[in-house]
Amino acid sequence: MYPPVEMMVKWMEENPNRPLIVCEYAHAMGNSVGNLKDYWEVIDKYPRMQGAFIWDWVDQGLKSKDKTGRDYWNHINYIDGANACDGLLTRTVSRSPKSMRVKHVYQYIKFKPADLAAGKIHVTNAYDFKTLDDVRFGWQVVADGKVIKEGSIEELKMQPGETRSLSIVLPALPANSGTEYFLNVSAFLKDSTLWAPAGHELAWEQFALNAPSSTATVSIAAKYHCDARINSATIR
Numbered sequence: 001m002y003p004p005v006e007m008m009v010k011w012m013e014e015n016p017n018r019p020l021i022v023c024e025y026a027h028a029m030g031n032s033v034g035n036l037k038d039y040w041e042v043i044d045k046y047p048r049m050q051g052a053f054i055w056d057w058v059d060q061g062l063k064s065k066d067k068t069g070r071d072y073w074n075h076i077n078y079i080d081g082a083n084a085c086d087g088l089l090t091r092t093v094s095r096s097p098k099s100m101r102v103k104h105v106y107q108y109i110k111f112k113p114a115d116l117a118a119g120k121i122h123v124t125n126a127y128d129f130k131t132l133d134d135v136r137f138g139w140q141v142v143a144d145g146k147v148i149k150e151g152s153i154e155e156l157k158m159q160p161g162e163t164r165s166l167s168i169v170l171p172a173l174p175a176n177s178g179t180e181y182f183l184n185v186s187a188f189l190k191d192s193t194l195w196a197p198a199g200h201e202l203a204w205e206q207f208a209l210n211a212p213s214s215t216a217t218v219s220i221a222a223k224y225h226c227d228a229r230i231n232s233a234t235i236r
Contacts, residue, residue: 002027005038012046022052029086033098036105044126054102059087104204109135109187111205119168121185121207125158132158134191135202139168140184141209153185173210181209 001024003011011020026033033054043049064074073091088099108127114120125132137153149171158164173181186204189196 001025005035005042008039008042008049009046012042012049019048019050020046021050024055025052026054027086028054028056028088028098031098032086033088033101036102040105054088056087058089058093059085059091061085061091107203109203111185111203111207113207114165116183116207116209119170119183120165121168121183122163122165123156123158124163125156125160127160129160131160132156132187134189135187136190138186138188141171142182142184143179170209179210183207183209 001022003022003025008020008022011018025039026036039052043051061073064072066072088096088102090096108125108130109132110122110124110126112122112124114122123137135156137156138150139153140147140150142148151168153166153168156164156166168183168185170183184204184206187202189198189200189202192198
């Protein structure tokens with residue numbers, strides 16, 4: 001349980017004929033599963049490494065009422081309450097930032113930069129048996145969080161395990177503007193299925209398109225709604 005990434009590599013190198021499934025490798029309590037990507041870089045590298053399990057799926061809690069009749073969540077205290085809120089989903093089975101991180105690491109459509117300045121990226125179909133005929137792709141260029149250009153990507157008829165390069169016509173970006181520019185690429189379901197509606201996002205990636213100025217002068221009071229007596233400052 002919970003082996004370091006280095007130990008998993010050691011097991012693979014020392015036991016070339018054995019598969020490996022880790023019974024638990026991440027504990028989803030609080031702000032957790034942050035190094036999941038490190039594990040999956042190794043799992044993807046070794047086909048015999050078949051994955052692992054996260055503890056656990058949903059926060060444990062029972063809906064109860066206090067003395068005034070008000071509803072509240074009563075956490076199950078089976079280990080002094082220490083493991084009551086360690087789910088990827090909330091008590092109401094809603095998504096959490098942790099669950100979205102896990103989805104991103106687990107996604108079967110991979111995007112990697114090729115030549116970002118020229119708008120070139122690599123797309124990999126990491127499914128073992130499935131083509132990407134049922135997937136559509138889209139992209140956005142955002143400037144400080146605002147979409148300035150977007151479009152769709154040509155249909156990719158990709159076989160399982162195939163990698164293809166594609167080009168996106170990016171807008172000209174001003175130099176030394178102090179603005180952060182990112183390219184967001186996503187893969188969506190074309191049609192509704194038994195498990196998700198059309199337009200459901202299957203995979204995504206974000207690429208930084210520039211290195212903005214290292215300093216930017218902003219009003220702390222305006223940005224963070226702090227006491228107006230605080231003067232403008234230089235954020236580094």
